[in-house]
Amino acid sequence: MSATLEVAGLETHFVTRAGVVKAVDGVSFSVDRGQVLGLVGESGSGKTVTGLSIMGLVDAPGRIAGGSIKLAGKELVGLDERGWRTIRGRKIAMIFQDPMMTLNPVLRVDTQMIEAIQAHEDVANDVARARCRDALGRVGIPSPEERLSAYPHQFSGGMRQRVAIAIALLHNPDLIIADEPTTALDVTIQAQIIAQVQKLAAETGAAIVWVTHDLAVVSGLSDRLAVMYAGRIIEEGPTAEVLTRPGHPYTAGLLASLPINNPRGRPLNQIPGSTPSLLRLPPGCPFAPRCGACQDDCTVTRPPETRFGMDRRLRCFHPLEASA
């Protein structure tokens, strides 16, 4: 039995006038049914493009240049637009970052939900509408029947995100890609949304790829954690292990910069510098210029992916500690 999602050697390139930007450069991971993978990284690390690639939604000038994306064993790379359309929304659903922007402001919620059902199934309007109402009820929207006839601007941010989640769950997808769905929300609402998605995923058995820059969010949510840097996964493993014993200096740096891990009254730890331009990556490890543990060999060749401990992968010549 294959995993719900298997991504192998995925490469998504953007051809620009200044050169080819390898936004996703050989990314591999897999997610099983009912599992949550946290995909973590700074802005520009390629985590969102990875999510969009899995949906086949990378816009020109970007394109999937290589690798494979398998959904329940079925290859998605190379599908034509018609083929993708049967997958999107039905097999793979996506929840986006800003709930203020994802719903069309001039269309009523029922229009936007019913069309999502009718895009894949030939059902009558009233049947579809009843399903939409149930879906809204499931994500915790009070008086769903009335709310169906409302416009997006009549919802709060958290409620809009619930609507977006309800739309994503309409076809009980095998896989949900959540691209920072809680970033734009209040902390209390964040917790509610996360709990909601967890519960619904457990009920339907959907696999989830949770894209975020917020380690705190994924720590309580994901089964496995993949840390991205400059278009590559530099560390991957079970969440608890990665968080307690990070192998890559970058992961350690991310953890050290969390306010909760810093003593009160002292300046926060930070990783010096910023993510490198993907057009001008250094020849060696892309993190080398910012790395405190950088040694001579780090600047010569790219560290290959190595097994680390029992169940972890790492791209670093000098891991922080030998894993048990």
Next chain:
Amino acid sequence: MFAFVLRRIGQSAFVVLAMAALVFLSVYAIGNPIDILLAPDADQRERDEAIARLGLDKPVWVQFLTFLGNLAHGDLGKSFVFGSDAVSLILGRLPATLELAIVALVLATFIGIPLGMLAGLRSNTWVGRTVMTGSIIGFSLPNFWFGIMMILLFAVELQWLPSGGRGPTGKLFGLEFSLLNPAGWPNLVMPALTLAVYKVSLVTRLAYAGTREALLQEYVRFARAKGLSQTRIVGVHVLKNILIPIVTVLGLELGSMIAFAVVTETVFAWPGMGKLLIDSIARLDRPVIVAYLMIVVGLFTFINLLVDILYSTLDPRVRLADAGS
């Protein structure tokens, strides 16, 4: 919704009042109508009599109130030239102009929006570039030149269409419309096209800009993520969003087409309001000019009112913001 409409009507009434004051001041208070009305050899007694009869000896504000009172009764005086009521003279010409403007508006909508959306969807291909270059040409061609060139080609060279005049018409509620009589359609084609060229270009550019902007929005990406077809995304999600600015502009343009189809009507000898205005200005027929201005003001106000109401059905945010206040 009712309160919204009511308040807009109140605002419209105020605009009409302000414009009435402006028109009154600019046409009635400046210059002396007596010089035009009386023979040059009239003596002082005759002049005084005429001034008293016309109420020109009263203070300006009394004259203005009289003007307003007559306006409220739809009385804007008699044409010096035709001797008949100025308002009914103009309204008699209105159907000709109205149908010209409406045909042009329909052309602008049904040619401009699809063309602009097509160009917006294919902005980096030769199709998109051709459409956008074409729209610049449509924009910059002088109206009268385009009309004359059409006459040269289709009326003189090819002899497919009549060069001017209105042709046979059909009657509706006692008004004459070319649209109602197919025999009159050939006469309508060239003037309507000439009037529409600029509007088509305008709508094309608006639709193009709107489409390009809408395509970058998250809701389009989310719609694609739902697995919707391109037709549904473009035809519903994009179209409904870009219609808002287009409706605004078309509303204003419809007003200006009705009011200022002067050039086109002159080129094609189309017996509409514009032609009447030009003739009246040439003959210093003041009541007709004033009546024309007031009718145009009323027309613009009315169209803007319609646009506002249409707006609120297109954009739910407008409607509800108003309902809440």
